[in-house]
Amino acid sequence: MIALRRTPMMSMLPIVLMLVAVALLPAACGKSGGGSGVTTIQVRGSDTMVNVAQAWAEEYTKVQPAVGVEVSGGGSGVGIAALERGTIDIANASRNMKPEEIEQARKNTGQEPTEFIVGYDALAVFVHIDNPLSEVTIEQLANVFAEDGKAVRWSDLGVTIPGVHDDTIVRVSRQSSSGTYEFFREHVLGTKDFKLGSRDMNGSKEVVELIGSTRTAIGYSGMGYATVAVKMLKIARAAGEPAFEPTVENTISKTYPLARSLQVYTLGEPQGAVKGYIDWILSPAGQRILEESGYVPVNRGGGGA
Amino acid sequence: MSTVPTTTGGGVVQRRPTRSTVALLGERVIETLIRVSGVSAVIFVVAIFFFIFREAAPVLWSEDFHILEFLFSTEWYPTSVSNVRYGTLALTVGTLSVTGVALLLAVPFGLGAAIFVSEFCSPKLKETLKIVIELLAAIPSVVWGFVGLTVMSKIIVTLTGTAVGVNLLNGGVILALMSVPIIVSIGEDALRAVPDSYREAAVALGATRWQTVYRVLVPAAKNGLLAAVLLGVGRAVGETMAVLMATGHAVQIPEGLLNSVRTLTANVAAELGEAPAGSSHYRVLFLTGVLLFWITMVVNVAADLVVRGIRRK
Numbered sequence: 226m227i228a229l230r231r232t233p234m235m236s237m238l239p240i241v242l243m244l245v246a247v248a249l250l251p252a253a254c255g256k257s258g259g260g261s262g263v264t265t266i267q268v269r270g271s272d273t274m275v276n277v278a279q280a281w282a283e284e285y286t287k288v289q290p291a292v293g294v295e296v297s298g299g300g301s302g303v304g305i306a307a308l309e310r311g312t313i314d315i316a317n318a319s320r321n322m323k324p325e326e327i328e329q330a331r332k333n334t335g336q337e338p339t340e341f342i343v344g345y346d347a348l349a350v351f352v353h354i355d356n357p358l359s360e361v362t363i364e365q366l367a368n369v370f371a372e373d374g375k376a377v378r379w380s381d382l383g384v385t386i387p388g389v390h391d392d393t394i395v396r397v398s399r400q401s402s403s404g405t406y407e408f409f410r411e412h413v414l415g416t417k418d419f420k421l422g423s424r425d426m427n428g429s430k431e432v433v434e435l436i437g438s439t440r441t442a443i444g445y446s447g448m449g450y451a452t453v454a455v456k457m458l459k460i461a462r463a464a465g466e467p468a469f470e471p472t473v474e475n476t477i478s479k480t481y482p483l484a485r486s487l488q489v490y491t492l493g494e495p496q497g498a499v500k501g502y503i504d505w506i507l508s509p510a511g512q513r514i515l516e517e518s519g520y521v522p523v524n525r526g527g528g529g530a
Numbered sequence: 531m532s533t534v535p536t537t538t539g540g541g542v543v544q545r546r547p548t549r550s551t552v553a554l555l556g557e558r559v560i561e562t563l564i565r566v567s568g569v570s571a572v573i574f575v576v577a578i579f580f581f582i583f584r585e586a587a588p589v590l591w592s593e594d595f596h597i598l599e600f601l602f603s604t605e606w607y608p609t610s611v612s613n614v615r616y617g618t619l620a621l622t623v624g625t626l627s628v629t630g631v632a633l634l635l636a637v638p639f640g641l642g643a644a645i646f647v648s649e650f651c652s653p654k655l656k657e658t659l660k661i662v663i664e665l666l667a668a669i670p671s672v673v674w675g676f677v678g679l680t681v682m683s684k685i686i687v688t689l690t691g692t693a694v695g696v697n698l699l700n701g702g703v704i705l706a707l708m709s710v711p712i713i714v715s716i717g718e719d720a721l722r723a724v725p726d727s728y729r730e731a732a733v734a735l736g737a738t739r740w741q742t743v744y745r746v747l748v749p750a751a752k753n754g755l756l757a758a759v760l761l762g763v764g765r766a767v768g769e770t771m772a773v774l775m776a777t778g779h780a781v782q783i784p785e786g787l788l789n790s791v792r793t794l795t796a797n798v799a800a801e802l803g804e805a806p807a808g809s810s811h812y813r814v815l816f817l818t819g820v821l822l823f824w825i826t827m828v829v830n831v832a833a834d835l836v837v838r839g840i841r842r843k
Binding site for chain 1: 611620695696804
């Protein structure tokens with residue numbers, strides 16, 4: 226009685242599904258690395274790095290047609306967790322692996338994770354373009370974002386946003402699997418926790434999009450994601466100290482307080498196709514793509530150690 | 531159940547036994563298969579519950595977990611470096627409030643549409659409507675989420691002047707749009723299953739069309755209509771991707787329709803991938819699954835009791 230009645234649409238469903246399955250079949254074969262002799266490198270992790278990782282992957286198939294690179298995001302934590310299980314070849318991370326994660330990887334796979342710094346990034350603090358605020362201190366940021374922080378309205382920071390009647394600060398944050406989330410917590414909040422009630426977005430781009438459409442919003446994301454609808458704030462380490470813009474120069478000189486390195490991890494010393502790929506990422510060609518994506522290349526950052 | 535082959539009549543006796551042994555055997559096999567698939571539904575439910583609970587159970591006795599905090603605290607800090615807290619109250623309230631808003635919108639529209647499609651519209655329009663409604667049911671939830679994130683949030687901001695368009699109202703509207711097709715399809719089936727003799731009797735007594743619907747058809751089809759609503763609730767409670775994108779994903783108890791919330795399902799989806807297997811965080815997320823399981827079970831049992839109550843009257 227409660228069964229859905231079969232209409233023409235529904236009876237077509239199996240046929241459509243079958244067509245889709247047939248269409249996907251060659252792709253599924255390619256994945257296993259058999260058939261056409263294409264080796265596939267599986268890359269997962271940081272959402273901050275997913276754009277540049279995809280740009281690398283696309284370019285690399287032109288350089289090395291015999292190697293396919295599959296990239297997915299999810300957050301640094303997701304990539305590292307997958308590396309610990311040995312299900313991927315390369316993990317992208319916008320934070321360093323923690324000692325317990327290295328231990329876990331060693332225990333699961335018997336191999337030591339190897340780290341390669343592939344670039345630098347400045348974590349930018351964004352506000353809406355109409356927000357008159359132009360610089361902020363780390364302490365003020367903590368006041369806005371930390372659990373016991375007192376700043377709830379923009380007037381608490383002495384800011385009046387034009388054309389807004391409710392000036393409650395809309396905090397935009399990231400989900401807890403994000404390396405950006407952990408980096409921000411470590412460098413801005415110290416050991417404190419985030420205040421609950423922030424909008425936790427699933428990607429770097431979403432953060433900037435929401436801020437761009439919300440006059441009372443503030444949030445953080447990679448500087449490569451800036452758009453015309455948002456403004457990057459200058460950041461000072463403490464009140465009275467000079468504030469620095471998130472620029473390439475300030476990132477390299479580390480005068481910008483929220484500069485960080487971007488890294489990839491492999492299990493053991495990389496070999497074969499994976500080694501070739503990482504060498505190419507670190508080569509001038511790979512670094513140029515990184516720079517075009519809005520990050521700072523390693524050679525200009527002063528050594529890849 | 532099983533049909534015993536009849537072996538009467540002289541000439542047939544020679545041929546029939548050979549055929550019937552095969553038929554008998556085939557019938558046995560088919561009967562067993564049907565019985566197994568019937569029982570398997572129960573086995574699957576029990577097995578799913580068992581495996582989820584097995585993943586979650588160790589945390590129940592661990593140091594940093596308190597069941598009261600889990601159920602009644604709003605502080606969700608699974609990855610804190612200084613003070614880990616696993617309180618899911620804000621998430622439970624998030625799930626219930628989004629589902630509630632969705633049902634308030636979906637039930638009147640869904641049942642209304644089911645009654646219209648079944649009783650009032652012309653056969654030609656009915657065919658078109660059914661196809662369109664089923665097409666609506668086939669839209670993947672991530673697409674709905676995208677609609678919520680981009681289209682609906684802008685509409686809400688323009689209409690209400692609120693700062694952020696991804697909130698409780700947005701999630702509720704999106705979930706309502708997702709449950710309406712289910713409620714319509716199943717509700718329409720339930721109404722169609724009411725024998726035509728009921729309608730004829732009503733017309734013979736001089737009832738108007740409207741009287742026929744709310745005095746005769748709806749009471750006669752109430753079980754099916756309730757099942758339609760329940761499956762709609764099920765879709766709303768269990769939905770993940772769309773609410774993850776449309777609700778704003780903020781851990782807080784909503785004070786109004788325009789606050790952002792986070793649901794239990796969205797929280798599991800966002801955090802399970804990163805939680806190290808076997809850690810407390812991982813186990814607490816599975817426990818969240820157990821909690822969801824209980825919520826749906828309570829809803830189902832309550833609805834069942836309501837139906838029985840109606841039946842007794």
